[in-house]
Amino acid sequence: MRRRRSRASGMMERYTSDGGLTLTSMMDILTTLLFFVLKSYVSGGEVTVPPPGVTLPRSSVNADMHTSVVVAIDHDAIMMDGEKVASVHDLVASDELMIAPLAQRLTEARAQMDDLAKRKGEKREVSRLATIQGDAGIEFRVLQKVMYTLDRNGFPDIALAVLKKA
């Protein structure tokens, strides 16, 4: 009886592991992945995500984006800083080049920028850059009106956001 018990315990000892996982290889993979993701996350310039529903046109241009006021245009609306400002339908129906609600928002944004610059004590002129994130499928007349409104409301430097062609 005692011999059988000792044989059983011997077998148990042989087949039982300590329960630890071999994590080294998984750690290597995860660490490599983490660095890859972090590197591609901020690769230079301004990080931007086009709003949902906007598919940017593709271009071979290579200039990075800078901090600016962002005006997005999709098939239904014109948005500034993520908020809907005007409807594309109304805009197309109108003969006016100036988009009044957008002009008002731009004036506010400009005043805000000036105020901030004054508080910071900046002596040089504040950069008036606006970026247009337009959907590839929008009509030129819509882009035309947005560009005109930007220019006439103190944002003469306009950048057209595009996706870099592979």
Place this chain on the structure above:
Amino acid sequence: MRRRAQRKALKVNTDLKLMPLMNIIIALIPMLLLSAVFLEVKVIETSLPRDADAAAAAAEPATPPLDLAVHVRGDVYVIEGHGVSPLLVPRRAAAAAPDSVATQLLSQALRAIAAAHPGTTEVRIVAEARTHYQEVIALMDVARGAGLVNAALEGAGDAGAGAPPTGGI
């Protein structure tokens, strides 16, 4: 005997405790993957022509400027300029961007004009109201590839360089 017991008691486990680190990394990776944008967003910088440019354009120079323009019309692209005979390139009317043949023909024509007029970097892209934005960008790319880096946008019904909807790369 007692010393041996003491030595046994002082033995420290030197294995790294990797589980907390693993948990952090496992939580971080999906979060970063979900929020990461793997598409590179670039910009084409533009600015509208100033009044000074319009005034300069108004003053008559000794030799008339080339005033190169690519017009987007129904089923054709037209390349025009002073001293350049109009060149027509077929266009698919419903297409969102010029096809490869049109792109090649436009590129060749613009390169030839740029080579014949050294120092020319300006071109106007005259689009119709319903022209797709992607097509305008594609034409800007073709122009830039031909060395015409200052492309100005213009609506087909506009008066010219001083007209509101214009811009340069």
